[in-house]
Amino acid sequence: MKPQDRYKQERDESKKAxxxxxxxxxxxxxxxxxxxxxxMNDIAKEAGIGVATVFRYFPAKEQLVTVLADGIMEEIRITFADIAEQDVTCLEKIGLLFDYFISLLEERRSSFIKFLEDLHLNVAHARGLYGDVSEHGIAGRKIFAIFTAMIEEGEKDGSLRTDLPPEEMLITLVNAFGLFASKLAYQKNVLMLPSDVEPEQQLLLVKEMMMEFMKAKS
Structure with a gap:
């Protein structure tokens, strides 16, 4: 490798790092x-670098917000895709989605849920501050497409009850479970009323009830 090529490669790697x-x-x-x-000063201090360096890579805090939001949505999309590829029934896939939502109660995951809650609280001016959050929106559409495919499977594999429209039932219940899990994860970071029932146990109980409600009746 020529010296100038090696220098360019090392410089690019340094920038990425x-x-x-x-x-x-x-x-x-x-x-x-x-x-x-x-x-931005907080971020520079956390990184152990000068704030001018942070601004050189990210001229505005909102750009960092967008990068993180995109990364979280992509992680969720990958999880949905992995579950969709499992060789199990639609009902079992929904159960795996519920398990994923329960995992959001883990310490780091509950923190990124808090971050998304903060982002959504600012949704009214999100386009102005955070750009169009384009990748965030693209990932969201991909997640919905994956979920729609699961619903279509459920209409064919006989694992779901047939007296209710599958699409309405699954979207309603999965949204409700996801929102409940999100709120419980968020509340682990803020003051809340004391409870004798741990958040994980609450979600497991709700999961059991919803799975029983959705399954095909014999």
């Missing part, structure tokens, strides 16, 4: 302080 360093620092700060409470 610094980019990831800043993104990871931003994730930690946003998850800890929230979007509105975080500053």
């Amino acid at each position: 610094r980019y990831q360093q800043i993104v990871q620092a931003a994730e930690s700060v946003f998850f800890r302080k929230g979007i509105e409470g975080a500053t």
Whole structure:
């Protein structure tokens, strides 16, 4: 390799590493302080670099918000796709989706749910501050397409009850379960009323009830 080519390669690798360093620092700060409470100075301090360097890679905090939101949505899309490829019935796939939502109660995952809640709270001016969040929207459409394919499977494999429209039933129940899991994950980061029932147990109970409600009647 020519010296100039090696230099270019090393420089590109250094830029990529610094980019990831800043993104990871931003994730930690946003998850800890929230979007509105975080500053570029906080992110620079977390990364151990000068704030001017952060601005050189990301001229505005909102660009970092978009990068993180896109990454989270892509992670969710991959999870949905992996579940969709399992060689099990539609009902069992829905159960796996519920298990994924329950996993959001884990410490780091509950933090990124809090981040998404913060993002959605700012949805009214999200286009102005965070751009069009294009990849976020694309991933969302892909997730819905995957879920639609699951519904079509459920209409054919006999695992679901037939006295209710499958699409309406699944969309309603999965949305309700996902929102409940999201709220429980979010509340692990804020003050809430004391409860004798752990969030995970609450979700397992709701999952059991919903699975029983959805399954085909013999």
